[in-house]
Amino acid sequence: xxxxxxxxxxxxxxxxxxxxxxxxxxxxxxxxxxxxxxxxxxxxxxxxxxxxxxxxxxxxxxxxxxxxxxxxxxxxxxxxxxxxxxxxxxxxxxxxxxxxxxxxxxxxxxxxxxxxx
Numbered sequence: 001x002x003x004x005x006x007x008x009x010x011x012x013x014x015x016x017x018x019x020x021x022x023x024x025x026x027x028x029x030x031x032x033x034x035x036x037x038x039x040x041x042x043x044x045x046x047x048x049x050x051x052x053x054x055x056x057x058x059x060x061x062x063x064x065x066x067x068x069x070x071x072x073x074x075x076x077x078x079x080x081x082x083x084x085x086x087x088x089x090x091x092x093x094x095x096x097x098x099x100x101x102x103x104x105x106x107x108x109x110x111x112x113x114x115x116x117x
Contacts, residue, residue, distance in 0.1 A: 002072070008086075009068040014061045016089060020070050021049045021062060023085060027077045039069045 012020070028034045032050075036043045048060035062070060075082040 002068075005071050005075075006064075006068050009064050009071060011093070012067055012089065016092075017062045017067050017070075018049065018058055020067065020074065020085060023081060024070050024074050024077070025050075027074065027081070035073075038073050039066065041066060041069070 024035060025032075028038070032043055032046045036046050039046075045060075045066070049058065049062060051058050071082070071086075074085070
């Protein structure tokens with residue numbers, strides 16, 4: 001399962017990585033030290049993933065390995081919410097794949113049925 005999560009973490013977009021971090025942050029009761037201990041990363045890196053107070057921008061995004069650790073910890077903490085998160089991601093990937101696939105095919109299909117000059 002670890003290998004699957006590592007591969008899956010490579011394809012998660014930045015916005016979803018932050019959303020995953022926020023879910024994990026809520027699950028651990030907004031305790032940065034506990035999350036850092038669970039993930040095995042420094043507390044400073046945790047603070048980079050939180051939005052700044054004034055500008056509300058995020059200074060850094062989790063890399064692939066940190067995302068993998070977050071997925072693993074989220075599954076360990078709350079399997080049902082992790083399942084819903086992964087299911088939502090899968091639906092978004094399917095929509096994106098269908099959009100990309102149909103974007104190339106749609107003009108060709110419309111030309112086939114264009115019998116009126």
